[in-house]
Amino acid sequence: MSATDRLIPWLLGIGSLGLLATVYLALVEAPPMGENAGFTAPEAYRILFIHVPFAWVSFTGFALLFGGSLAWYLRRSEIGWRLGVTGARLGLLYSLGVLISGPIWGAAEWGTPWDFSDVRLNTFAVLAGVALFVALGERNSEDTAEIRDSLSAVGIFGFGLVPLTYMATRWWQERHPGPVIGGGEDSGVDPFILQIWLIGAASMQILFIGQTLMTMRLLRMENEVEEMLTILEA
């Protein structure tokens, strides 16, 4: 077992503990937000304590997908390909978290789970679709250079949606709340809420690194099994 493999249980354990602490802070310590704070669902707002870190970490997945796809496309890097696939799988996992929690909060707060006129919601859903396409494509196709090229191209061009999704609430703010960090004079958030978000994001990021190493190991093992079966069949 390599040194990075030995890190996996530690990273998963620390990340999970941090996440449990975040859930406790969000459900127990954070104060309820009434109408005076601009919320119609004073308890459901606690969903945002976990929705926001899920969204931040999903972008790390999309960045891995982009970097890995680029490394495969330009250098034929095997590790790059595995990183890209890992980014797609984990980007999909975390974006599913966003797409589950967001509409539930929307249903309680706005009275509707989705708004097709909101650019942020729709570009994020398409990003999750890109991750889904690459993850399923890799799993269900033959492992050839041509298939890898096609899936990498989707990963590279799909990443164009990341800056668009980030800027969407600044350019066309419809229903999704505007930026609370770095969003100008009108933005900002209560320091305690920000603290919980940061603890949640840091914990989830540690968990994500552990999951990345674990998925990379899984892909390496899949490759070893394939190679051995090819030798045995020859």
Add this chain to the structure above:
Amino acid sequence: MDDMLALALAYGLLIALLLGHSILTALRMKDLDARLKAAVESMESASKVREGSDLSEE
């Protein structure tokens, strides 16, 4: 949707999502580990058979 129902549903589903992913990954790892061991054993027995037939030819 009811305020408290939304809160419980969202946290329940997110925890299930993360737990489900961990369980599926652990099962996949266990399965691959078993397949790797079986492949190594098959390769070892194949090389023993080859060595045996080489000796009998001599």
